[in-house]
Amino acid sequence: MGSRSWSQVPHCSHSQSSNGRCIGKTASEKYSVAAPCYSCLSCADMMDLINVAILSQSFSSYHSIEISNSIGALSGQRRKRVVTIHVSDTQGNRVVGASVSVQQLAKDFPLGSAIASTILGNSPYQAWFLKRFNAAVFENELKWYTTEPQPGKLNYTLADRMLEFVRANKVVVRGHNIFWENPSVTPSWVRNLTGDDLRSAVKSRIKGLMSRYRGEFVHWDVNNEMLHFDFYEQRLGPNASLEFFDTAQQADPLATLFMNEFNVLETCADASSTVDSYISKLRELKEGGAVLEGIGLEGHFFTQPNLPLMRAVLDKLATLDLPIWLTEVDINHMFDHQTQAIYLEEVLREGFSYPSVNGIMLWTALHPYGCYEMCLTDGDFHNLPSGDVVDGLLQEWETKETGGVTDDHGLYSFDGFLGEYMVSVSYANKSTETTLSLDKGDETKHLNIQL
Incomplete structure (x- = not known):
């Protein structure tokens, strides 16, 4: 975060009035x-x-x-980087005409999907998921109503098994969620608690959940949808969310703690969750001492995506210098499959092109009855139009296997998407292989290979 003061209005560099409105332009x-x-x-x-x-x-x-x-x-500008490979012999002489082959092994950008317990023991579902995604989030299996449906009767069986699956396959996984401010999805026994009993229950929830999974989840949505609901603030006071973030950070300092909210990116029609409301709440938590390091935007689009608005919201949130994730992207089921696919592609392209967006999660966990709002596949794992869109973009955002020969200076260059690569070089009767981690940077990445 550098030296940025969270008491400053985090809008832009122009002159501003007392209410934070720009007065630096006509x-x-x-x-x-x-x-x-x-x-x-x-x-x-x-x-x-x-x-x-x-x-x-x-x-x-x-x-x-x-x-x-x-x-x-x-x-291409924001997710790729130029690499120049320098090939020389053991005496340091450049090797002209060496054969070079480059293959991308893994992608840097997390593009994932929600999964449900229906993936357990379901080989076709597992194969379909793993072929496409490098990130996951559990749809409901970590939520309080699942892990503790009755007071003191903890059940992490499904979450444990799902964690084993993603861990075995090296899939990055988000933690969703510790608390949910919406009383309708708060365990019924919790809704009946007040005062010290409720405070004790929430502390037990945080410490039990996060000590069990310490270091396993890269993110945690700490208090879901706090702009729309205030169950805990009504009962524990205005600093309830701040206490949740503080306790969560102590329980798992390795995890990045997120706000997560709907209708910030999707519309301006929801007065509860304007981009300014989001910034105000985030600043309030930061000024209170919360270690809050991530911006979660759900992305449940119930109308046609407004791309200029989406860009404007991202521009404004990007001034906070925090990573932004689109955490639950889908298109409402009132649209037909083809329209869902068109709108989904617009959202994914916009998100992927935006430099402060560090990952995108689709809310497409598959059940026998279908999905929450949008599925990518049918029950037999044949793609729906939205699934075709995802597959097409995954291919587009991947460096195709490439190769050639070194030039008169012993150099071979390529422009690749960020991620992990295998580079193979051969000349005469000599050959070698090496891995390359292509990370973000404005300058050309140089790789020296000796034969």
Whole structure:
């Protein structure tokens, strides 16, 4: 986080009024479609910007040129890096004409899906999942109503078995969730507790859950959807969430602790979860001492995705210098399969192209009855249109096996997506293989290989 003060308004570098609104641009400049200052705008301002674009008949060109047509190029700029391989002999002489082969072994960007206990013992489901995804989140199996349906009667059987599955297959897994502010999904016995009894129960929940799984989950959604609901604050006081974050950080300091919320990215129509509300709550927790290091945006789209709005929200949240994850992406089931696929592709491309988005999770756990809102496959693991979209993007965002020969300077270069690679080099009767970790960076990555 550097020296950033969380008491400062985390919007933009322009001059600001006391309420954090940008006064560094004129109204016409601020609402310019050509160069909008997204991080200065309130949610209402963002919608004004989009409406101005529509009324001026510039929306279609703005959408197609600045969003759709640029996303592929943006993805290449932000998720790829140039590598130059230097091949020499044991005397340090450059080797001209050496054969070079490059194969990507693993992707750096986490693209995953929710899974349910239905994956246990289900070989076709497991094979389908592992072929595609390098990240997972348990749909319901870690939630309090699952692990402790009655007071003191803990049951981690499903979560333990699911953890064994992802761990054995080297799949990154998010922890979802420790608490959920929505009383309708809080265990009934917890809803009947008050005062010290409730405080004791929540402390036991945090310590028991996180000590059991210490170091196993890269993230934890600490108190889910706290912008929409306030079950614990109503009963334990306004600092309840702050206490949850503090206790969670002590229980597992290796995990990144997240806020997680819906309707921040999806719409401006929900007054409870505007981007400014999210920033305000996050700043409140940080100023109270919470070790809160991740921004979770669920991404349950119940209307057509508004890509300019999505970009504007991401621009504003990116000023906080925290990793952003799209944590529960799906498209509402009221749309037909083909429309779901079209909208899903728009969201995934926008998220992948945005530099502060560090991972994307799909909310597509499969059950006999289907999925929460959107499935990628049918019950026989034949892709639905949305599954075809995911498969197409996974292929597009992967470096195809490539190769060639070193030039007159003993060099071979390629442009690859970030991740792990196997590099094979041969010349005459000599050959060697080495692994390459291609991490983020603006400069060319250099790899020296000696034959």
